[in-house]
Amino acid sequence: MDSWPAIDDMAAGVQKAELRAVDLVKRSLEKIDKSKEYDALISINKEGALERAEAIDKRVAKGEKIGKLAGVPFIAKDNFLTLSGKTTAASNMLKPFEAPYQATAINKLEAEGAICVAKANLDAFAHGSSTENSDFFVTKNPHDKTRVPGGSSGGSAAAVALSMVPFALGTDTGGSIRLPAAFSGVVGYKPTYGLVSRSGVVAMASSTDVIGPLSRTVDDAALILEVMSGPDELDSTTISRDKKPYNDLLPQIRGQKVGIIKEYFDEGLEPGVRQVVDDAIKKLKSAGADVSEVSLPSLPLALAVYYIICPAEVSSNLARYDGQRYGHFAKEARTLQDSYKLAREQGFGLEAKRRIMIGAHVLSSGYYDAYYKKAQTVRTKIIKEFEAAFLKYDFLVGPTSPTTAFKIGEKTSDPLKMYLVDIMTVAANISGVPAISIPAGMSDNLPVGFQIIGPQNSDRKLLAMAKAFEGLK
Amino acid sequence: MSKLSRDAVLKLADLSRLKLTAEEIERFREELSAILDFVEMLDKVDVKGLEPTYQVTGLKNVMREDKPRDYQAKPVDLLKGAPAIEKNQFKVKRVL
Numbered sequence: 001m002d003s004w005p006a007i008d009d010m011a012a013g014v015q016k017a018e019l020r021a022v023d024l025v026k027r028s029l030e031k032i033d034k035s036k037e038y039d040a041l042i043s044i045n046k047e048g049a050l051e052r053a054e055a056i057d058k059r060v061a062k063g064e065k066i067g068k069l070a071g072v073p074f075i076a077k078d079n080f081l082t083l084s085g086k087t088t089a090a091s092n093m094l095k096p097f098e099a100p101y102q103a104t105a106i107n108k109l110e111a112e113g114a115i116c117v118a119k120a121n122l123d124a125f126a127h128g129s130s131t132e133n134s135d136f137f138v139t140k141n142p143h144d145k146t147r148v149p150g151g152s153s154g155g156s157a158a159a160v161a162l163s164m165v166p167f168a169l170g171t172d173t174g175g176s177i178r179l180p181a182a183f184s185g186v187v188g189y190k191p192t193y194g195l196v197s198r199s200g201v202v203a204m205a206s207s208t209d210v211i212g213p214l215s216r217t218v219d220d221a222a223l224i225l226e227v228m229s230g231p232d233e234l235d236s237t238t239i240s241r242d243k244k245p246y247n248d249l250l251p252q253i254r255g256q257k258v259g260i261i262k263e264y265f266d267e268g269l270e271p272g273v274r275q276v277v278d279d280a281i282k283k284l285k286s287a288g289a290d291v292s293e294v295s296l297p298s299l300p301l302a303l304a305v306y307y308i309i310c311p312a313e314v315s316s317n318l319a320r321y322d323g324q325r326y327g328h329f330a331k332e333a334r335t336l337q338d339s340y341k342l343a344r345e346q347g348f349g350l351e352a353k354r355r356i357m358i359g360a361h362v363l364s365s366g367y368y369d370a371y372y373k374k375a376q377t378v379r380t381k382i383i384k385e386f387e388a389a390f391l392k393y394d395f396l397v398g399p400t401s402p403t404t405a406f407k408i409g410e411k412t413s414d415p416l417k418m419y420l421v422d423i424m425t426v427a428a429n430i431s432g433v434p435a436i437s438i439p440a441g442m443s444d445n446l447p448v449g450f451q452i453i454g455p456q457n458s459d460r461k462l463l464a465m466a467k468a469f470e471g472l473k
Numbered sequence: 474m475s476k477l478s479r480d481a482v483l484k485l486a487d488l489s490r491l492k493l494t495a496e497e498i499e500r501f502r503e504e505l506s507a508i509l510d511f512v513e514m515l516d517k518v519d520v521k522g523l524e525p526t527y528q529v530t531g532l533k534n535v536m537r538e539d540k541p542r543d544y545q546a547k548p549v550d551l552l553k554g555a556p557a558i559e560k561n562q563f564k565v566k567r568v569l
Binding site: 096097098100101102192193194207233236237239298301304305307308315319322323324325326327329331333334335336337338339340341342344345348350353354356357358360361364370371373374375376377378379380381383384415416419430431432456 | 482485486488489490491492493494497500501504505507508509511512514515516518520523524525526527528529530532535537544545546547550551553554555556563565566567568569
């Protein structure tokens, strides 16, 4: 068996003692062992995972009810705090860090019987679009080892594409779930802002950070959302959810109003990607969707807005890494000031430094209004254009990325070139709306992602649409 | 925009509590200037009548009862990663 069964079937199998959690974990560990050359993982929790699996099998034998994810192995991006092993955020700053508590998302998954088998590579502190900014090593694309898997959740995307686990966790601040999902050929889902608690996840840009699953199917993604979503008093930005399940999807395309985002089809779009996305749109039409083109004229500004807001929030969130309480510290420092500056100089990579300093610049007095406040006001303009579009359309669609996975090293010498990779994903983040990338086909043997975006809190509907789309292939 | 001066980069590094190497200073003069040039496209955007958005879902002043709760992390766990502790407190280098 190369790929995994549906997650709900697996959990049901473990609950009925038809499958053993121990076997699922062993299978995951074997697959991990066979896929070392891709460098997708930072740490593996072999003993801990097997222990948990044994405990679950014992509880099943005693007739206990385990939960919706009984015995299902998963991998978390290494910016989720876990009690077992280290949590590094792929940074030298947190290289020695052992978390004193665990992310709410992990607690919720474990409470339903899921088992974290490993932690995945990422761009350090999730700053990047390729995992090349990892302070440790670069993850390779499962479809072509000379190419990047996308980022920043590149290790998570590669892990799912390589069938190490049925699902992995990622974070999406400007596209960091959807982009690697598109590049690696898996489903990547960014929920509505606030739907999933971020307590215990290394903060990047708090006004756009969300947590979500990378998986093989939309059904699996929906089940993971069902388990993780809901208010948490440890994250005051969480929003309430209704009682209806997220994973009871009624796929429907006929009659749905779908807007093709005009701005995402300009000359920057690779012909091979355009071909796959055009075909996807044709399929939606033949299945009865009411499809037409829609223009959101301010979308080309979204990336500039993002690269002011994001560094501003990064500079503030990363101020906590001071070399005094946890993480990297500078032994040689003699004064307090020096101990801050040296620890941060040594612990942060180039991209973190860039963002911290850009953030300091756009927030400093004299520049605040021109940069930060202006960006937040253009953000309002983009949000209003989305709101206007969603009065006419149920969903907006387009490519997830203008290109397929690029070569390792192709964009590392020019940070701005790397930023442009996020051009089609950031708008959903600055607006807080849900969006999903679904594998839509291949271009030159590389996966192409199709993106569907819905209004805030349309997650259930969006997942149902995505499932229907998935069924069209 | 013209290239950021050496002093401007050093000031940002100081605000950010970073001790840059000579090579990094030159590198960041180029790179940070290029990024600031890129975001300059927002200058000309007409935003008359619009307010900035800081929070996208409209939540405001989320309150909870101010009482201690049993927390997963214990003091001993919170101190274990520190370079120096004394009497259950973080110990820092001399200030002057």
